[in-house]
Amino acid sequence: MIPIKTESAWRGTADCLTCGIRDMVLFADLKEEDFKHIHSPIDDLEFGPGDTLLHMGEPANSLMTLRVGMVKLVRNMPDGRQRIVRVLRSGDVIGLEALLSNTYESEAVALTQVRVCRLPVEVIERLNRETPRLHMGLMGKWHRSLKEADDWLADLNFGNSRQRLAGLLLKMRPNLANDPTADDTVVTVFSREDMGAMLDLKLETVSRTLNAFVRERLIAPVDKQGRHYRLLDIARLQSP
Secondary structure (H helix, E strand, O other), X not given: OOOOOHXXXXXXXXXXXXXXXXXXXXXXXXXXXXXXXXXXXXXXXXXOOOOEEEOOOOEOOEEEEEEEXXXXXXXXXXXXXXXXXXXXXXXXXXXXXXXXXXXXXXXXXXXXXXXXXXXXXXXHHHHHHHOOXXXXXXXXXXXXXXXXXXXXXXXXXXXXXXXXXXXXXXXXXXXXXXXXXXXXXXXXXXXXXXXXXXXXXXXXXHHHHHHHHHHOOOEEEOOOOOOEEEEOOHHHHHOO
């Protein structure tokens, strides 16, 4: 295969300078001459809401960095239910288990319109061999990803339905570090079914609790579909 050219990687169709890939721990120390070690393409892909990016149990041969949008990681439980174990946003990495496992441990499904860069595992493995200084950064990224997933589950499964739903709303606030122009009082939420799967709550409980928050003026709907809310009282949401 033809190696990626430096000018193509940084300024080409993959648009790596703006997609967040350069700021990943994995590539934080990557110098332009390191790209001579890459012999597989970095694909720039787009998916619509509901599209599956990765299937649970399929061969893990690539990972993705999320440029735009949100993705849910779903696992099939022994009782047949599906459980959302984490929500990924811009800058997060999808499929990190490909570095240590033969198959994907979760299904990755687009919650919104998303754009990703897909990297074959062989690219990462080659960079590790040829540029050993990247190895510790890669392991650090892996460790942080696992910790964030554990923290996400622990936080969203604590307390009653009001506390869980309020916690989710607060977690979905835009990260001003990534987008200083964002309004961090407006959040995008998911379908009631998705929120129930994420919080281990029944659909009726999610709807009833959201309606209660609206009546109590903790939040206000921004659209008719109920997918965007303005947080009116963050202090009370922190202790609902």
